[in-house]
Amino acid sequence: MKFYGSLPGIGVAQRAISLSSTPRGDGYWMLGDNAAVYAFGAARSYGSMAGRPLNSPIRTLVPSPTGRGYWLLAADGGIFSFGDARFYGSTGNLRLAAPVVSMAATPTGRGYWLLAADGGIFSFGDARFYGSTGNLRLAAPVISMAVRPQGDGYWLLAADGGVFSFGGARFRGSLPGTGLCSTPSAVQIRTTATGRGYWMLGSDGGVFSFGDAKFRGSQPGLYGDRAALDMAVRP
Numbered sequence: 373m374k375f376y377g378s379l380p381g382i383g384v385a386q387r388a389i390s391l392s393s394t395p396r397g398d399g400y401w402m403l404g405d406n407a408a409v410y411a412f413g414a415a416r417s418y419g420s421m422a423g424r425p426l427n428s429p430i431r432t433l434v435p436s437p438t439g440r441g442y443w444l445l446a447a448d449g450g451i452f453s454f455g456d457a458r459f460y461g462s463t464g465n466l467r468l469a470a471p472v473v474s475m476a477a478t479p480t481g482r483g484y485w486l487l488a489a490d491g492g493i494f495s496f497g498d499a500r501f502y503g504s505t506g507n508l509r510l511a512a513p514v515i516s517m518a519v520r521p522q523g524d525g526y527w528l529l530a531a532d533g534g535v536f537s538f539g540g541a542r543f544r545g546s547l548p549g550t551g552l553c554s555t556p557s558a559v560q561i562r563t564t565a566t567g568r569g570y571w572m573l574g575s576d577g578g579v580f581s582f583g584d585a586k587f588r589g590s591q592p593g594l595y596g597d598r599a600a601l602d603m604a605v606r607p
Contacts, residue, residue: 373606376400376413384410390432390602395439397606403433407444418442418455426450427464431473437481445475449486449494460484460497468492469506476519476526489513491528491536502526502539510534516560520567527570529561533580535570544569544583562605575599 376399379388386404393400399413407430408422418441421430428448434457435442441455449463449472460483463472470490477484483497491505491514502525505514512532519526525539533547547558560573569583577600579590 373397373604374413376415378402378412379404379410382410388601389430391604392433392435392442393604393606394435395437395607400604401433401435401442403430403444405429409433409442409444415439416455420444420454421452428471432475434475434477434484436477437479443475443477443484445472445486447471447473449488451475451484451486456481458482458497462486462496463494470513473513473515474517476517478519479521479523485517485519485526487514487517487528489515491530493517493526493528500524500539502541504528504538505536515558518561518563518570520563521565522567527561527563529558529572531557531559533558533572533574535561535572540567542568542583544585546582547572547574547580550580559600560603562603564605565607571603571605573600573603579603 388402390403399415401415402410409420411417428446431445436457441457443457444452451462453459470488473489474487478499483499485499486494493504495501512530516529525541527541528536535546537543557575562571564585569585571585572580576592578592581587
């Protein structure tokens with residue numbers, strides 16, 4: 373993955389909370405904790421929620437399949453659409469048992485899934501529901517999801533590194549199953565292009581590979597006690 377820039381490099385003091393690659397891997401977007409969107413490389417900015425009144429903070433940015441738009445997700449499940457990303461519904465007007473923590477688009481871009489911290493899944497547009505952990509008692513909250521490129525299933529990632537598989541998504545391994553004496557808390561999961569594996573990012577910057585995901589390197593402990601927040605995979 374080529375380096376295209378960073379927030380400190382352009383003189384921005386905001387803390388980044390999300391990183392998303394363009395579909396071609398020739399750029400990326402960073403989302404600041406002020407809901408501003410910063411584009412690098414071939415990525416283009418289509419707008420943001422910076423300076424606008426919000427009922428809940430923005431959590432993440434999800435690009436459309438074309439890369440000519442994106443969705444911003446708020447913790448209450450509110451969805452804000454920019455560019456060619458269409459709005460298909462949200463949970464912003466619902467009373468939820470747990471906050472919404474992640475989002476994934478369908479391969480067509482005509483739908484998306486929202487993930488709540490209790491593992492509940494909300495499907496909109498052409499996104500199909502394949503199951504959830506909303507009715508299970510979990511050892512740790514669910515924090516992230518990854519969808520198979522075929523759109524026929526997804527993985528849910530818990531903060532302890534546990535992985536839950538639904539639909540056509542196969543279980544390929546988890547942090548507790550690595551046998552390490554101590555493991556960092558997990559923060560992100562990303563699928564491979566084939567959908568037959570995934571990478572997991574640890575809070576210490578370590579990267580763990582499962583299935584056909586190849587290990588390309590990691591930087592555990594590089595930034596001391598500052599936790600890693602997100603990772604982007606070049607297609």
